[in-house]
Amino acid sequence: MTDEVYSDLMREFKEGKYVFTGELEPEKAGNVNEPIEMAKELLGLVVACNVTDNPQSFAYVSSLAASYKIQKETGMECVYQLRCSDRNRMALLSDVLGAGTLGIKNILALAGDHVSLGDTPDAKPVFDLDSTTLIHMIRKMVDEGKDLGGNEIADPPKLHVGGAAAPGAAHLKAEVGKVQRKINAGVEYLQTQVVYYTDVLDKFFNELGETDVPILVGIFPARTFGQADFFDKYVAGVDVPPDYLESMRATKQIKDKEKKKEEVDRVNIEFFTKFLEHLKGTPAAGCHMMAVGYPRIIAPLKKVME
Amino acid sequence: MIAQEQKPMEEILGYLEGKQKVVVMGCGGCATFYHTGDKKAVNEMAEKLEKEGKEVLTKIVMPLGMQACETEKCSIFLQKNRSAVENCDAIMVMSCGDGVQVVTEYTDEEMGIAKEVYPVNDPLGLVGGGPTKFKETCQSCGMCELGKTAGVCPLTSCGKGLMNGPCGGVREGDKCEIDPDKDCAWVKIYKRMEKLGKLDAFEQMNDPHEWSKMKRPRLFELEKPMGMMDMMGAMMNLNTISGYMSMMFAKPPAEEEEAKKE
Structure with a gap:
């Protein structure tokens, strides 16, 4: 394993800083204007932003193209999310080399949701590699300058690879076994799926035990009741607490836009302040704020951790 | 075994638009086991097609152990029905895709008769389990x-x-x-x-x-094919016979459940 540091994200981990990352979502459009605007608002608040790759298997702008454009036009460091669902190992390798060429410094290696769950359900799912073997491949490319078959790569890419963990998985022991596999494969940091319950998180950390790999805990302050409800109903392994859901539902009744915004912020700040206070006592190295399209919530939540 | 189910009738009839004379052919392998190509299924399909105004020139029923996917066995039944095969507009094969393709290749390349050969069934994979519930567990x-x-x-x-x-x-x-x-x-x-x-x-x-x-299509060659004597030997073995006897006297799953409750 190399000790080289290629990205600001990795630098902050190594320096022991409490790390904050954000999330940007390219859409089904011929441009990435909106995520670019969001990235500008997040500058200075987070060290890097994940750029989603066909989230929930909805086919959107290429995450690699979006990562490059966002990074180039805003200076926001991007974490290029890369799914195995849509590419075989050759395409994955090409995209990793492409990412290196375009100056991308971080990749989050994901298996990805099954294509049948999204808006292109008749697509042939690929999954030639999985998240663990993708992590292994990227480490081999970066550290040894070789591909999976052992072929030499001239001027290997210089980037870091992270992986995901699901603390709320129905079978925690099997999930942790898989996370351990990612650690053995050389994952450089982990980012958890969204968690709302502190006891779910505690159980995960206990089951995982000690590790040198920094872990970012995923939180999702919802901008609307609909967003929170979607996570509760449709995202596997994520349960949203009923009290929080009810408070968010109540904001739907407020007609005045500004007052509604204030109330949504108040609900989120109240709920996540307690959550983040708890986070201080866990081994978490930071927090991934999956607040897509909701940049104004980042600063007040960050304050809790100061 | 290759699990299969019959296609919707609309799709089958769609293939036969503008075609009148048909041959309905079953399969004595997996399709017989899953009731999608046995004698009853062949008769029912022929009846349905006749009701739709089609003329069924012949019904080819292959007995258990006579699979449409084995050229040697399949050819016997096709040759026997040569004149129907020559005169039909389409052959409807009630087997998995292997059977359909063996019929296509044999009629075209060996018999010299180029006919439309259509699938009646949708193959659902290599499955294990039974007697009524199966699941795909191997993809070869x-x-x-x-x-x-x-x-x-x-x-x-x-x-x-x-x-x-x-x-x-x-x-x-x-x-x-x-x-x-x-x-x-x-x-x-x-x-x-x-x-x-x-x-x-x-x-x-x-x-x-x-x-x-898994470079498709995969080709496979046996040094020595299974002859009739080998087959008889495999079947007339004491363990095989006792196995068949146990199956014969075994209660169907529903009855077994009832017996457990009692």
Whole structure:
């Protein structure tokens, strides 16, 4: 394993800083204007932003193209999310080399949701590699300058690879076994799926035990009741607490836009302040704020951790 | 066995638009087992087609053990019905895709008769289990991984075919992200490894699967084909006979459930 540091994200981990990352979502459009605007608002608040790759298997702008454009036009460091669902190992390798060429410094290696769950359900799912073997491949490319078959790569890419963990998985022991596999494969940091319950998180950390790999805990302050409800109903392994859901539902009744915004912020700040206070006592190295399209919530939540 | 089900009648009739004379051909292999190509199924299909105004020139029923996918066996039945095959507009084959293609290739290349050959069934995969519920557990990938995964094939039984799972989408009750009626293969692998006392192996990465072993179409050659004598020998064995006898006297699953309740 190399000790080289290629990205600001990795630098902050190594320096022991409490790390904050954000999330940007390219859409089904011929441009990435909106995520670019969001990235500008997040500058200075987070060290890097994940750029989603066909989230929930909805086919959107290429995450690699979006990562490059966002990074180039805003200076926001991007974490290029890369799914195995849509590419075989050759395409994955090409995209990793492409990412290196375009100056991308971080990749989050994901298996990805099954294509049948999204808006292109008749697509042939690929999954030639999985998240663990993708992590292994990227480490081999970066550290040894070789591909999976052992072929030499001239001027290997210089980037870091992270992986995901699901603390709320129905079978925690099997999930942790898989996370351990990612650690053995050389994952450089982990980012958890969204968690709302502190006891779910505690159980995960206990089951995982000690590790040198920094872990970012995923939180999702919802901008609307609909967003929170979607996570509760449709995202596997994520349960949203009923009290929080009810408070968010109540904001739907407020007609005045500004007052509604204030109330949504108040609900989120109240709920996540307690959550983040708890986070201080866990081994978490930071927090991934999956607040897509909701940049104004980042600063007040960050304050809790100061 | 290759599980299969009959296509919707509209699709079958769609193939026959503008065609009048048909040959309906069954299969004495898996299709007989799954009631999609046995004598009854062939008769019913012929009846339905006649009701739709088609003329069924002949019904080819292949008895159990006579599979449409084996050229040698299939050819006997096609040759016997040569004149119907020559005079029809289409041959409707009630088998898996192998059977349909053997009929296509044999009629075209060996009999010199180029006819439309249509599938009546949709093949659903290599399955195990029974007597009434089956599941796909093997995809004949050419490089069996079961030795690494405690006897559960993740390429087939995991919805995503992951060599390293489970994915983050395991549902309540250890069910699959894609279909809550299906079990998560990787949780099953975990539980098997736990029972076998080899959870350490669960934390080790499995290499990517070698898909190079599955270059399609795969060709396969036997040094010595199975002759009739071999078949008889395999069947007339004491263990085989006692096995058939036990099956004969076994209660159907529904009755067995009732008996348990009593």
